Amino acid sequence: MERAGSIMGGRFLSSIVPALFGILGVIVANFPVSILGGLVPPPLLVFMPLYFWAMVRPDLMTPAWVFVLGILQDVLSGGPPGVWAASFLAAYFLIDRQRDMLAGLSGIGAIAGFAVSALTACVAAYGIVTLYYWHFPPLATMLVQLAMTVLFYIPAVFVLGVAHRRLVGPYRSDF
Amino acid sequence: MANGTWKIARNRGGAQLPIALLAALAVALILIGKAENTLFDRARATVTDWAAPALRAMRSPLVGLDRWVGSLGDIFVVYQENLRLKSENARLRQWRNVAVTLQDRVKRYQLLLHAVPDPGLSSVMARVIGRSNQPFLQTMILDAGKAQGIKPGQAVVDSRGMIGRIFLTGDHTSWVILLTDLNSRIPVNIEPDNAQAIMAGDNTGAPTLDLLSQNLTLKPGAQVVSSGDGGLLPPGLAVGTVVADPAGGYRVVLLADPSSSEDVNVVDFKLKTEQPPAASPNDLPATAAGLPPAAPPPAVTAIAPVTMPTTVAAPSVPAPGSAPPPAAQGGAPADTGNE
Numbered sequence: 001m002e003r004a005g006s007i008m009g010g011r012f013l014s015s016i017v018p019a020l021f022g023i024l025g026v027i028v029a030n031f032p033v034s035i036l037g038g039l040v041p042p043p044l045l046v047f048m049p050l051y052f053w054a055m056v057r058p059d060l061m062t063p064a065w066v067f068v069l070g071i072l073q074d075v076l077s078g079g080p081p082g083v084w085a086a087s088f089l090a091a092y093f094l095i096d097r098q099r100d101m102l103a104g105l106s107g108i109g110a111i112a113g114f115a116v117s118a119l120t121a122c123v124a125a126y127g128i129v130t131l132y133y134w135h136f137p138p139l140a141t142m143l144v145q146l147a148m149t150v151l152f153y154i155p156a157v158f159v160l161g162v163a164h165r166r167l168v169g170p171y172r173s174d175f
Numbered sequence: 176m177a178n179g180t181w182k183i184a185r186n187r188g189g190a191q192l193p194i195a196l197l198a199a200l201a202v203a204l205i206l207i208g209k210a211e212n213t214l215f216d217r218a219r220a221t222v223t224d225w226a227a228p229a230l231r232a233m234r235s236p237l238v239g240l241d242r243w244v245g246s247l248g249d250i251f252v253v254y255q256e257n258l259r260l261k262s263e264n265a266r267l268r269q270w271r272n273v274a275v276t277l278q279d280r281v282k283r284y285q286l287l288l289h290a291v292p293d294p295g296l297s298s299v300m301a302r303v304i305g306r307s308n309q310p311f312l313q314t315m316i317l318d319a320g321k322a323q324g325i326k327p328g329q330a331v332v333d334s335r336g337m338i339g340r341i342f343l344t345g346d347h348t349s350w351v352i353l354l355t356d357l358n359s360r361i362p363v364n365i366e367p368d369n370a371q372a373i374m375a376g377d378n379t380g381a382p383t384l385d386l387l388s389q390n391l392t393l394k395p396g397a398q399v400v401s402s403g404d405g406g407l408l409p410p411g412l413a414v415g416t417v418v419a420d421p422a423g424g425y426r427v428v429l430l431a432d433p434s435s436s437e438d439v440n441v442v443d444f445k446l447k448t449e450q451p452p453a454a455s456p457n458d459l460p461a462t463a464a465g466l467p468p469a470a471p472p473p474a475v476t477a478i479a480p481v482t483m484p485t486t487v488a489a490p491s492v493p494a495p496g497s498a499p500p501p502a503a504q505g506g507a508p509a510d511t512g513n514e
Binding site for chain 1 (some may be wrong): 193194197198200201202203204205207208209212215218219222307308309310311312314350357358377378379
């Protein structure tokens with residue numbers, strides 16, 4: 001009985017690991033202390049666990065979690081509410097539709113797949129902000145943020161892979 | 176990175192419906208946020224207040240690291256930099272003497288003209304505990320909030336010039352929208368021509384200038400100061416210098432550098448409510464028409480201000496250099512009509 005309880009507890013913990021990584025990504029990326037004098041915008045750290053687990057464990061990275069992470073990103077980044085929530089959902093929609101293709105990529109292709117998904121989120125955010133303020137924000141800053149996000153994804157995917165293998169594991173029905 | 180090695184969860188049917196519902200909810204939030212942003216602002220201020228101790232604790236080592244990284248390149252030019260600073264210091268000393276002389280002269284002129292002194296500006300010194308450099312907004316967090324008397328709209332300046340203004344206050348923290356932010360718009364004056372313009376941020380380092388007069392040509396290097404129009408910001412705050420935009424129009428190179436500012440002043444500018452000068456008996460229509468003034472009813476005489484005749488009394492002109500009369504020092508609205 002105790003063993004069953006600990007297994008249930010372990011499963012619950014492993015089920016919230018993707019969301020916890022997302023929340024950690026939001027907090028770290030929006031920690032308002034910039035190194036290098038804020039020369040470059042911080043990467044979208046929250047998007048890395050979002051993309052990773054939306055691809056390999058969509059049952060844990062659900063649209064509801066994506067929405068919550070987007071709202072958190074909105075609140076902590078100081079921007080208008082709902083912008084990143086809607087943008088992440090747009091990217092999630094793409095990942096959901098193209099999951100098999102994206103999951104089959106490896107090496108540079110995997111990074112390119114992530115870059116396309118991140119670009120979808122950034123373009124959606126750019127469009128919403130443009131409509132919101134009725135003014136075109138500078139494109140360069142967003143592109144730099146996208147480049148930083150893709151650059152940081154390369155080491156981050158190893159960390160996420162280790163966390164997935166040790167803490168989350170594959171989907172149970174696939175055994 | 177080999178995504179193909181991961182086992183994919185297959186039973187994801189029905190995910191599109193929640194996505195559509197949540198996307199609709201997000202759009203609704205955007206629209207609500209556009210109309211009424213108080214709820215999110217409150218949440219943001221609460222989170223910042225809660226995180227303020229951690230931000231303060233993290234600030235020192237990160238600032239040290241930032242300085243160390245930033246100074247790596249300076250090592251190779253330290254000698255030239257020293258010579259340049261010595262030369263600049265000598266020039267600034269000369270300008271300081273000129274400024275002191277001119278300040279004394281302006282004071283004498285103000286006394287001679289009985290000029291109403293500028294409203295006093297009080298300020299609160301605050302420390303920068305956070306900076307946010309997002310693609311769509313550029314903000315700064317200060318460790319002073321409502322408890323220290325900070326209010327939204329107040330100007331934030333450092334020793335060089337204006338940085339931005341407060342847009343959100345928590346109990347012990349406040350958010351500053353920088354002049355470079357996409358949403359920043361302040362009325363400015365371009366000196367010496369006294370041209371009026373709106374300085375608008377666009378998330379680049381140099382905000383744009385929207386001149387109110389279309390047929391105006393500005394000289395690069397002209398000084399930009401806050402105009403004080405609208406009563407939100409004090410007039411005369413140094414902002415930057417005009418440069419020509421290669422794409423057309425003008426931009427402002429800011430004097431202050433928000434990325435290196437550590438201690439800033441939040442300027443509390445209380446614009447006095449403008450009141451019309453009190454009416455004198457000569458302003459009454461009957462008197463102006465040459466008729467004797469009608470005897471006021473008893474009830475009215477009880478209300479009528481007794482001090483009115485004193486406001487129209489001939490002012491005693493003080494000798495140059497003497498202190499102005501107390502009424503002029505106070506800057507009472509009735510006195511403005513006599514000057």
